[in-house]
Amino acid sequence: MSNAGTGEVDGEITDALLKTRRFLTHADISDDMRTIHKEGGREGDVFYRDRWSHDKIVRSTHGVNCTGSCSWKVYVKDGIITWETQETDYPSVGPDSPEYEPRGCPRGAAFSWYTYSPTRVRFPYARRVLLEMYREAKARLGDPVLAFAEISEDPQKRTRYQSGRGKGGLVRTSWEEALEITAAAQVNTIKKYGPDRIVGFSPIPAMSMASHASGARYTSLLGGSMVSFYDWYADLPIASPQIWGDQTDVPESADWWNAAYLIMWGSNIPVTRTPDSHFMTESRYNGTKVVVVSPDYADNTKFADTWMAAHPGTDGALAMAMGHVVLKEFYVDKQVPRFIEYSKAYSDLPNLISLKEREPGVYVPDRFITAVDLGDTTEQANLKTVVIDEATGELAVPNGSLGFRYTESGVGKWNLDLGDIDPLLSVYKDQTSESVALALPRFDIGQESSEGGGIMQRGVPVRHVAGRLVTTVYDLMLASYGVKRDGLPGEWPGSYDDVTQPYTPAWQEEITSVPAATVTRVAREFADSADRSGGRSMITLGAGTNHWFHSDETYRAIIALVTLTGCQGVNGGGWAHYVGQEKCRPYTGWAQLASAGDWQRPPRQMAGTAFFYSATDQFRYDNMGAQELASPLGTGLFKGMSMSDCVAKSVRMGWMPSYPTFNRNPLKICDDAVEAGETPQDYVVSQLRSGDLEFAADDPDAAENWPRVMTVWRANLLGSSSKGNEYFLRHLLGTNNQVRADETPPEQRPRDVRWRDEAPIGKLDLLASIDFRMTSTGIFSDILFPAATWYEKEDLNTTDMHPFIHAFTPAIDPPWETASDYDTFVALSKVFSRLARQHLGVRKDLVAVPLLHDTPGETKQPGGVVRDWKLGECEPIPGVTMPNLAVVERDYGQIAAKMTALGPNVENLGTTVKGITLKSVREVERLKEINGTVKGGIADGRPRLDQAKHACEVILALSGTTNGRVAVAGFKQLEERTGQRLADLAEDNEGKQIRFTDTQSSPQSVITSWEWSGSEHGGRRYSPFTINVERLKPWHTLTGRQHYFLDHDWMAELGEWLPAYRPPLGMSRLFGPPTSGFDGALEVTVRYLTPHSKWSIHSEYQDNLFMLSLSRGGPDIWMSNIDAAKAGIKDNDWIESSNRNGVVVARAVVTHRMPEGTVYMYHAKDRLIDVPKAESSGKRGGIHNSLTRLLMKPSHFIGGYAQLSYGFNYYGPTGNQRDEVTVIRRRSQEVEY
């Protein structure tokens, strides 16, 4: 007898018993006794109703180095911040698209924890031993500067406080004292060594512009150097300036929705672009196919229609093979009209390249043919590139190349309008075409003996032009990619299945392990989608591909896929590089404030990686000479040169900045010049010639060339981004470290740069930092200032992921003794001015500036020909063959006055960004009304800048993205130069002026501006280079087009004329296999990668209790179950990971999600949470960057030539860290702290 389906419950006795409940409660009990219903509003509900209540909700955001820029509601009850949830009121994307709401991630959702957390820095702190010595000396000497000078110069005292760094012993001090010590150290440095020995480090202005600008402004006013970050973080894709002459510009995330084919390549979007990943998942419903390239089964692999699990670092091989398929099937076998037309108009493919005979009958590529080769003798003809007109067969000089950008003759002609010219893509006609054999580099062979690779023989069709043998970039590309055409000499792949010849699908399978058929299919689908959708194939790129030593070549190979298929500059298509929140949308205003250019110019802005390479003495351990990287096709330019020799050469030729610059105080240089009766410029040249003056880069370890005072804010340099962390600790700070490497043996030491037998230990006189939470940077600091959090200050925030600007707003006042970064630097400027008035007065400062991109400096070394004045190859001419030399007057007693007022250069000299100079007179007048004016002193009548909100108003008023008038004025200037209609992109917003209060009330859509390359006009989604494509505005490159070919001497030496596959560095061969130091221990040697973490944003949040509770509670290393088995490691075992650079202690996460042979230590693990002492050293285990070290590539220091010119965060060596290997061992499970 079954009662199933009848609804009977329990049995009779139970029913009877339960029925009694009906008499005990007023509630509605169901007839079958199964459940109880009650109406709403019961007393028992009060508990949660009250929990939900709050007094106010304040809009703010998170100034963390992610690309979030999410707007949040911060809940406040009884003056206490309780929690946060996301705002959902972004301006609409339109009716047929998903919206931006809600943007956020678990990390941001956990932020308010910091407000009252035990790791909050609530008061100013100082290193006790330093403080006591300072107080004693000050009492005795009666002067803060003299007191600091004494303790920092007395070797014993110096060692006492330096060796105590990081080892506890911080004590509370007063604001007054903390400011005074910091200012005294800075005054002492300027006086004794020079202002360029003062260093400021604060990354990513976009994440909190006023906070960044405050310290950068202060540092710049002193004449100190701000250190770059985008390149230092290895987030800068060097390929971007190389190809486009643009730092980085990418589509906003809502543009993924417009894609028809989406490859996520080394870019784990759910983890690293959490707020935006929905556009990816939703785009799939639009029929967009999703392909993932990742070595592990990553979070985004879940969404992949196809997963290509390429071995780490082999992405270039995969991309080259895809390029091979695209070129063969869509350019050679058939010609897709859209691709061909796009390539002719927007790329350098039709440009002519001269060939150079390397050995009899075998040629190598040489240089772009320019108008000079055609006999043109007008100005900058050597920067006007040449094509063949298909219609006439004649040579033609199309508009738009660099030679049109700065010249009188170029007015109205710097554009991509080809007019009647139909550029010839290939000089090949048929198998009877004249051709020559070509030697091209390949890097997939010979790595057992060198990084330089070998040579492959291919052939190209040729023409004779002005007595030279030439071909096109396109023909070189086909040769390089191995796409055969009948009649051409050389060795070519027989088919896609040829494993021996680069760059076939089968060839790449041997390297990447991705099946050749899959690669072929994806390449075909990608190009086919691009054709059918009008260019809507997109590739998102991330740190997984970018943080490698040869990322530039890898990126060139990947980007070639989107340019060959006509996807770049099209909504829904193109590259999407998402590493680093580089996009400070209101760029002009921020740049003006941060450089203090409103008062004095130029600022000192230093390339971060080069700076730290010298400052932390990592060059002393780098036995990888430049020649190691040279192709056998090179001419020996790098023979005998260490990487530091290359740095020194680059610096003296005016390519890359160098601060500290000379081995003499730049204030003294000016004094000496006066004494010598010469201009400072002439004096420097003659002193350099005579050898009486040297660049500091020639002798980084000389005491007079050390950086002396460093201030870090909005950053955790020492717990996060410091590649070669242990070298920082040893040489920069002078404290405990676990450096295990030996110094470079004599035969591999620098040739030109001086080697000092005793390496300096502890270069910094003072490390000061500002933070609201305790990090390694705080731990190692001598002075630690307590900062306001992101819910306690006013500021501005933007990202490249969305087209809005919005605000930080204080939900509460800064509690305890905390203060905003802005207020801290204003306070510091006042103390500094007081001390400086007496010790420094008014001085002249000699500032050396490299040949800068987007200035006429980039026209000074045409052809990329290396001429070193020191070797007598040319004369030392400032601003031509060596850095520009500028004299800046510094009234050190007036720093505070300048800090807190907007200076007159804004309207007198104007603001200059990307070659556009605007004198914003009306904006300054308006700012006087908005901010009020200063009364009295040197800044009398100037707009006030003493509060962060004043700075925010300045940023908004001076930038085109936030002030329509500025946008229109800039476009009009550009119209004159290009002869193209542009201003209409902003004219409908000409009257729009976004105020700070607007950004506080809701996220504000930005205005289309010449500061960027895409358009938001008419509510469209931002995609880079749409202005270039649609309005024929040139890219800021040599040809004005997108470059496949780069013709600099050093590029040629490296064999990197064109995209190529360069494998990860052979670390074991170069530096010896990693060892644990435990003979006979069960261990496994693996690739060591540090991808971005799900539970932190860099080191932020990795100490947050919520994030720790949702993960493993401390540092861990993810490894394959196969590798774990080899080393006898079980899940959650304590392990040690070591190599020559240091030792890490962590717990193992064992999973089949990881590929064999590779481990992940998710970036960024500070050493402060649950890190025991290492068994191998007896010292505290290191951070994730304890196993890495800087390795530099000479092509990153090139300068003075078109897009290959220096710009702050635009070009410069990258702090890549992905090529590293480590050995992992299960350690004793008994750990000590």
Added chain:
Amino acid sequence: MRVMAQMGMVMNLDKCIGCSTCSVTCKQAWTNRPGVEYVWFNNVETRPGQGYPRGYEDQEKWKGGWKLDRKGRLRLKAGGRIRKLATIFSNPNLPNVDDYYEPWTYDYDSLLNAPAGDDFPVARPKSLITDKDMKVEWSANWDDDLGGATEHGYKDPIVAKLGDKVKFEFEQAFMFYLPRICEHCINPSCVASCPSGAMYKREEDGIVLVDQDKCRGWRMCVSGCPYKKVYFNHTTGKAEKCTMCYPRLEVGQPTVCSETCVGRLRYLGLVLYDADRVAEAATEPDETKLMAAQKSILLDPRDPEVLAEARRSGIPEDWLEAAQNSPVYDLACRYDVALPLHPEYRTLPMVWYIPPLSPVVDALTETGHDGEDIGNLFGAIDAMRIPIEYLAELFTAGDIDPVNDVLRKLAAMRSHMRTVNLGEAVDPSIAEAVGMTIAEMESMYRLLAIAKYEDRYVIPSAHTEVANALLEELPGCSVDFTSTNGDSPVGEAKPVPVTIESFQLTKQRLEAEQYSDLDHKQ
């Protein structure tokens, strides 16, 4: 027919990125306080994986939910309620702290306060239960992203059941995320398990709540809930659970977990059901037919008869309108793409899931086929990485057909929309192949892909007359509450509202010189 309204949720797992933002915002808003450190009203678990608490789906062990007795009557799995009353002091099926995790903190302030020493200071983990140093061995999300899966993935009850269909090898790797809140079941076994009558289901919207005044801390609800979504606050001695953010719903706002879901995968809306047929549905003998039985009691909000009955039951007009616009009804009943979690527990859960589609094309295209080709589209589903059996064990008591139907619809939608996206000729056979019209398919697409805020969340506000009643019962002033908690292990003392409690905690932190001076356990 007795019409009742139920607030339900649908989560589209195909869009879930596993970020856990929902867990954090929920925790911050509701359970960031002593006694509930380990409590996650909302959690996100990686599957395959054990879930939270570990292995909660193993009802042979925990005996949660209902079963049919030999006579086909509905009984609590843990035994008849007499047995429950008899074992009130020794609940044998209760998860202990190890099944959740031992919550911990760190001695953070040692970082700032460490005296000068010979090495860098470090913050060690400290148990929040014992206050002692500990090694972290498990957390709220330990096996996230398949961490440790090769060693303990087989403890996932579904994996254990499916045997070698799930392999923990790189080449076969797959995962997806399962966010979970209280199911607010139509037939809640927790309510039935409570001997104190403290648990109840709200008349107007079906939200299942614990009356904090009435709860006596017997914890029968904890074991009775097969989803383990009722927790025990060890400080107040009361049960606590997801409230579906009723203070927000009452004013027309989505739940915290929904509004903060950056995957935009949650939908909130009313469904109407026939309360007279609940038991009938719950006693459907064939487990694989339970979902259909549950759907059969959900009423068409446009059916005039239903509307008439609903009005008779006192459901206000604007609630009926909301029911008609409900995305939950649409996804579950109109498009038939949302499935209940573990219908075999017979609780008639009301948080439903769209199973994850991807990656589908991968396995098929290794053979060189174009998985997007309409001809291969459905073959691809058979070859997908996630074994369909695994999804069926979660959502359909093991019946793969309904899961397959949903995945086919999603795949067909992608295929259809690709032609629209590329501006190419639309092929009506794609929609027809899954029993839909083009119009239906495109409106489903809008709901799933475009998913505007107002389409995801259709929430009628509480009525003014109800709101007034609520107002009267609100405390006049928050200081009416004392700051001390009850000492009784079964929580006889009146609980202190959470805001007061955490306010005092943070206030103490604000005023304390050192964090270590505080008794953060209090």
